[in-house]
Amino acid sequence: MTDKAAKQDHVLIFDTTLRDGEQSPGASMTHDEKIEIAMMLDEMGVDIIEAGFPIASIGDFEAVRAIADQVKSAQVCGLSRAAMGDIDRCWEAIQFAVNPRIHTFIGTSPSHRGITNLDMDGMADHIHNMVTHARNLCENVQWSSMDATRTEPDFLKRTVEIAIKAGATTINIPDTVGYTAPRESADIIKMLINDVPGADEVIFATHCHNDLGMATANSLAAVEAGARQIECTINGLGERAGNTALEEVVMALKVRNDIMPYATRINTQKIMGISRRVAAVSGFAVQYNKAIVGKNAFAHESGIHQDGMLKNAETFEIMRPEDVGLTETNLVMGKHSGRAALRSKLENLGFTLQDNQLKDVFVRFKELADRKKEVYDEDLIALMSDETTSSGHDRIKLMEMEVRCGTTGPQTCTMVLMVDGEAKRAETEGDGPVDATFNALKSLISHSASLELYNVHAVTGGTDAQATVSVRLEEDGKIVAGQSSDTDTVVASAKAYINALNKLFVRREKSAPEELAG
Numbered sequence: 001m002t003d004k005a006a007k008q009d010h011v012l013i014f015d016t017t018l019r020d021g022e023q024s025p026g027a028s029m030t031h032d033e034k035i036e037i038a039m040m041l042d043e044m045g046v047d048i049i050e051a052g053f054p055i056a057s058i059g060d061f062e063a064v065r066a067i068a069d070q071v072k073s074a075q076v077c078g079l080s081r082a083a084m085g086d087i088d089r090c091w092e093a094i095q096f097a098v099n100p101r102i103h104t105f106i107g108t109s110p111s112h113r114g115i116t117n118l119d120m121d122g123m124a125d126h127i128h129n130m131v132t133h134a135r136n137l138c139e140n141v142q143w144s145s146m147d148a149t150r151t152e153p154d155f156l157k158r159t160v161e162i163a164i165k166a167g168a169t170t171i172n173i174p175d176t177v178g179y180t181a182p183r184e185s186a187d188i189i190k191m192l193i194n195d196v197p198g199a200d201e202v203i204f205a206t207h208c209h210n211d212l213g214m215a216t217a218n219s220l221a222a223v224e225a226g227a228r229q230i231e232c233t234i235n236g237l238g239e240r241a242g243n244t245a246l247e248e249v250v251m252a253l254k255v256r257n258d259i260m261p262y263a264t265r266i267n268t269q270k271i272m273g274i275s276r277r278v279a280a281v282s283g284f285a286v287q288y289n290k291a292i293v294g295k296n297a298f299a300h301e302s303g304i305h306q307d308g309m310l311k312n313a314e315t316f317e318i319m320r321p322e323d324v325g326l327t328e329t330n331l332v333m334g335k336h337s338g339r340a341a342l343r344s345k346l347e348n349l350g351f352t353l354q355d356n357q358l359k360d361v362f363v364r365f366k367e368l369a370d371r372k373k374e375v376y377d378e379d380l381i382a383l384m385s386d387e388t389t390s391s392g393h394d395r396i397k398l399m400e401m402e403v404r405c406g407t408t409g410p411q412t413c414t415m416v417l418m419v420d421g422e423a424k425r426a427e428t429e430g431d432g433p434v435d436a437t438f439n440a441l442k443s444l445i446s447h448s449a450s451l452e453l454y455n456v457h458a459v460t461g462g463t464d465a466q467a468t469v470s471v472r473l474e475e476d477g478k479i480v481a482g483q484s485s486d487t488d489t490v491v492a493s494a495k496a497y498i499n500a501l502n503k504l505f506v507r508r509e510k511s512a513p514e515e516l517a518g
């Protein structure tokens with residue numbers, strides 16, 4: 001869809017999972033994961049992918065550049081502050097994209113003007129200069145007035161007019177702190193469209209945060225008032241309570257097209273697959289009752305609902321599960337299943353595998369099936385997360401471990417790790433089996449990272465259920481997430497910690513190679 005067409009009844013979908021989504025503490029993604037997500041977004045029909053903030057780090061710059069090089073259909077956008085150096089660095093990263101976009105922003109509300117210490121006149125001049133500079137580099141420029149919904153209306157109109165005159169092609173009106181409400185969100189967009197000279201030449205965008213749980217409603221209200229770009233993220237990932245969830249606005253426009261007659265280009269059948277992938281790589285599990293993509297969004301357990309569903313699915317479902325990429329056919333997976341069923345099942349869950357990957361996953365699937373009566377979808381997702389979170393280049397690998405636990409402490413752990421190809425062994429004690437295990441890791445691998453989060457959840461029911469363990473480690477302000485699953489919770493804990501340590505060392509190595517063994 002062209003930006004022009006979006007002026008009629010089309011709404012452009014601008015995905016910022018890789019930029020605003022990644023700003024959630026602990027949601028950092030690796031270079032390869034970012035490229036993989038960008039390709040999935042492109043394939044599902046996202047119009048604009050905000051790939052990152054190129055000035056933020058060399059890693060961010062390289063990821064944005066790689067995405068710009070590889071994405072074939074969507075526009076690729078980079079974020080930059082209203083500063084020459086940021087805008088130049090952003091252009092350097094995106095210039096070879098098929099359709100690049102520079103996004104530059106500045107906080108315009110009274111409290112945000114304090115961030116840059118500019119008064120109204122100074123900020124007006126600055127916006128003119130920065131948008132002009134961006135437009136001299138790129139013909140597709142988005143300007144955002146950060147904290148627009150708390151900006152004085154007259155000053156907001158003034159800044160929007162300046163940005164349009166300086167050549168911005170998209171004007172974004174962010175609700176940066178999730179403060180607005182639907183009627184106000186609509187009124188602001190209407191006011192700008194009616195009062196600002198040149199407003200009919202640009203696309204207005206809405207970028208809502210979910211602090212009061214109104215991001216989806218506020219975005220849709222803005223669209224009804226004339227905004228034609230929604231900024232959103234997969235699973236609503238993002239700063240604090242997150243951003244508008246892509247799956248929610250897209251499905252709302254599809255299901256209630258009778259009262260909101262606006263179309264998007266999104267292939268909604270790709271929603272479930274990408275949701276699961278983003279949950280796995282970000283380490284942010286989707287809550288069970290999350291709209292559209294939660295595990296229970298299409299599940300019915302109570303008798304009256306089940307009875308109604310059996311008589312007519314429309315009684316309790318306003319969307320068909322197939323429309324968001326869930327299949328109706330439920331293949332039961334177990335130790336008698338073969339590669340074809342595994343491949344088909346994984347494809348339905350959003351994982352497309354090459355033959356050699358399938359071979360490896362199949363071996364691990366059979367090991368799991370030997371230990372469990374039935375392998376559920378959640379087990380396979382956990383298995384795939386393990387497969388993708390640990391790479392063949394990991395410097396630390398768990399070889400064996402044995403833990404003694406019981407009513408008489410201290411609990412003990414004996415562990416053998418392969419560290420840079422060399423076997424290392426430790427015997428430690430702790431206050432509980434997990435503590436003893438983590439003490440073994442601390443004694444074998446020298447690091448000063450602190451454990452910020454330790455989270456266990458059973459991926460299915462039953463005493464043979466796999467446990468998925470997530471950990472977050474923090475070192476010098478940098479946070480890495482690790483995840484792993486196993487039918488043994490303590491083994492899953494060790495593997496999750498090792499996964500995080502491997503990521504930490506990849507990150508550290510970029511600055512200086514080092515010895516790992518403690």
Ligand SMILES: CC(=O)SCCNC(=O)CCNC(=O)[C@H](O)C(C)(C)COP(=O)(O)OP(=O)(O)OC[C@H]1O[C@@H](n2cnc3c(N)ncnc32)[C@H](O)[C@@H]1OP(=O)(O)O
Pocket residue numbers: 020023053055056057080081082083105106107115116117146176239
């Ligand atoms: C609402 C949002 O999502 S905004 C985007 C938020 N995302 C991020 O901040 C993630 C990426 N950020 C970073 O990596 C770093 O903050 C960097 C590289 C951009 C800047 O790092 P530093 O130079 O160390 O600055 P620091 O982060 O401490 O402070 C921000 C600086 O940017 C300035 N600034 C903030 N926003 C803007 C803006 N829109 N335009 C121009 N300058 C701005 C501040 O005034 C401050 O400048 P000062 O140091 O002269 O007071």
Ligand SMILES: CC(C)C(=O)C(=O)O
Pocket residue numbers: 020079105144145146147172174175176177207209
């Ligand atoms: C940078 C801007 C668009 C932003 O993320 C916000 O204001 O929330």
Ligand SMILES: [Mg+2]
Pocket residue numbers: 020174176207209239
């Ligand atoms: Mg934001």
